[in-house]
Amino acid sequence: MHIPDGYLGPITCGVAYAAMVPAWIIASRRVKKTLAARQVPLLAIGAAFSFVIMMFNVPIPGGTTGHAVGAVLVAILLGPWAACIAVSVALVIQALLFGDGGITALGANCFNMAFVLPVTGYFVYRLISGNSPVKSFRRVVAAGIAGYAGLVIASVCAGLEFGIQPLLHHTASGQALYCPYGIKVAVVSMVGGHLLFGFVELAVTSLVVKFLQVQDPTLLGHNREAAS
Amino acid sequence: MKTTTKLWIGLGVLAILTPIGLYLPKKFKAGSAWGEWGAEEMHGLVGYVPHGLRKLGSLWNAPFRDYSFKGWENLGLGHLSLAYVVSAVLGIALCVGLALLLGRLLSKKESRR
Numbered sequence: 001m002h003i004p005d006g007y008l009g010p011i012t013c014g015v016a017y018a019a020m021v022p023a024w025i026i027a028s029r030r031v032k033k034t035l036a037a038r039q040v041p042l043l044a045i046g047a048a049f050s051f052v053i054m055m056f057n058v059p060i061p062g063g064t065t066g067h068a069v070g071a072v073l074v075a076i077l078l079g080p081w082a083a084c085i086a087v088s089v090a091l092v093i094q095a096l097l098f099g100d101g102g103i104t105a106l107g108a109n110c111f112n113m114a115f116v117l118p119v120t121g122y123f124v125y126r127l128i129s130g131n132s133p134v135k136s137f138r139r140v141v142a143a144g145i146a147g148y149a150g151l152v153i154a155s156v157c158a159g160l161e162f163g164i165q166p167l168l169h170h171t172a173s174g175q176a177l178y179c180p181y182g183i184k185v186a187v188v189s190m191v192g193g194h195l196l197f198g199f200v201e202l203a204v205t206s207l208v209v210k211f212l213q214v215q216d217p218t219l220l221g222h223n224r225e226a227a228s
Numbered sequence: 229m230k231t232t233t234k235l236w237i238g239l240g241v242l243a244i245l246t247p248i249g250l251y252l253p254k255k256f257k258a259g260s261a262w263g264e265w266g267a268e269e270m271h272g273l274v275g276y277v278p279h280g281l282r283k284l285g286s287l288w289n290a291p292f293r294d295y296s297f298k299g300w301e302n303l304g305l306g307h308l309s310l311a312y313v314v315s316a317v318l319g320i321a322l323c324v325g326l327a328l329l330l331g332r333l334l335s336k337k338e339s340r341r
Contacts, residue, residue: 001261002261002264003263003264004263004264004285005284005285005287005288006278006280006281006282006283006284006285006287007263007281009280028334031331031334031335032334032335035331035334035335036335037332037335039331039335040327040328040331040332040335041232041328041331042232042235043327043328043330043331044323044324044325044327044328044331045232045235045236045239045324046327047323047324047326047327048239048319048320048323048324048327049235049239049242050323051316051319051320051323052239052242052243052246052316052319052320053242055246055249055295055312055315055316055319056245056246056248056249057249057250057252057253057258057261058249058252058253059252059253059255059256059257059258060258063257063258063259064258064259064260064261064262065253065258065259065260065261066261067249085327085330085334086327089323089326089327089330090319090323092326093319093322093323093326094319095288095290096288096290097290097291097292097318097319097322098290098292098293098294098295098315098319099288099289099290099292099293099294100290100294100295102284102287102288103287103288104284104287158263162263169280171279175276175278175279176274176278177278177279177280177281178278178280178281179263179278179281180270180274180278186263189262189263190262190263193261193262212231215231215234216231219231
C-alpha cells in the first residue's frame with residue numbers, strides 16, 4: 001500500500017498533505033494529554049514494530065504481494081492518535097531511507113496507513129469489545145477483526161486515490177500522466193488483495209493482544225480515556 | 229522479565245526473520261505489489277510510461293532503496309537477505325530514535341522522572 005512517487009498527481013498529493021497536517025496536530029495534542037512518560041518506550045516499540053512488520057511481504061494468488069501494518073495494535077495499546085504518530089514515523093523512515101513509498105505521496109500514505117487505518121480499526125475494536133473485561137476472549141476477536149477492517153478500509157482509500165488519477169490528469173490524446181488505472185480497476189485490485197492480506201493483520205493483531213492479556217493486561221486496560 | 233523487555237526481544241526476533249518477507253514472494257514468483265511497479269514494469273502493463281511517473285519516479289534516490297545496498301541488487305538471495313536484516317535493524321533503530329524523541333517532547337511532564 002506504499003504509493004510510490006509518480007502515481008499520484010499534484011492535486012491528490014497536495015490534498016493528502018493538507019489533510020495530514022491537522023491530523024498530525026490533533027495527534028500531537030491528544031498524545032500530549034494522554035501519553036505518560038512511562039509509555040514513551042511503548043510508542044517507540046510501536047513505531048519500530050510497524051516498520052518491521054511491513055517488511056514481511058506476503059504473496060497472494062495473482063502475482064502480487066502485500067503486508068500487515070500493525071497500526072491497529074498500536075492503537076489498542078496507546079490510542080489511535082499515538083498510533084498515527086508511531087506509524088507516520090515508520091512511513092517517513094521507509095520513504096526517506098528505503099524508497100518504500102514516495103516523498104510526494106508521503107501525505108497520502110500517511111493518510112491511508114497512519115490515519116484511516118488506526119482510527120477506523122480502533123473504532124471497530126471499541127465497538128466489538130464494548131465493556132468486556134480486558135482479559136476476555138471477546139477482546140482478542142475484536143482486535144483481530146479491527147485489524148482486518150482497518151486494513152481493508154485503508155486499501156479502499158488507496159484504491160480511490162490511485163483510481164481518480166486518470167480523471168484528474170491525462171494528455172489530450174487520453175494517455176494517463178500518473179496512475180493509468182481507473183477507479184474500478186484500482187479499487188478492485190487494492191481491496192481484493194487486502195481482503196486476503198487482511199488475515200495477516202488479523203492474526204498479528206489478535207495474537208499480540210492475546211499475548212499481552214496473559215503477560216501484562218494493564219497495558220491493554222489503561223487507555224480508555226485516551227480514546228475519544 | 230518486564231513486558232517491554234520481552235517486546236524489545238520480539239522486535240529483534242522479527243528483524244532476524246524479515247528475510248521470510250523476501251523468500252516467500254520469490255518462492256511464489258510474486259511480482260511487485262499493486263501500484264508499486266517501476267517504469268519498465270508499467271510499460272509492460274499498459275504499453276507506455278505515464279509522463280508524470282517517468283518524471284517523478286526518480287525524484288528521490290533513497291540510500292537503501294528496496295532495503296538493499298547499492299550494487300547488491302543482482303547478488304544472490306543470501307546477500308539480499310543480509311542487506312534486508314541490516315535494513316530492518318537500521319530502520320528499527322531510527323524509528324525508535326525518532327519516536328523516543330517525539331514521545332519525550334509530547335508526553336506528560338508531571339510523570340517524568
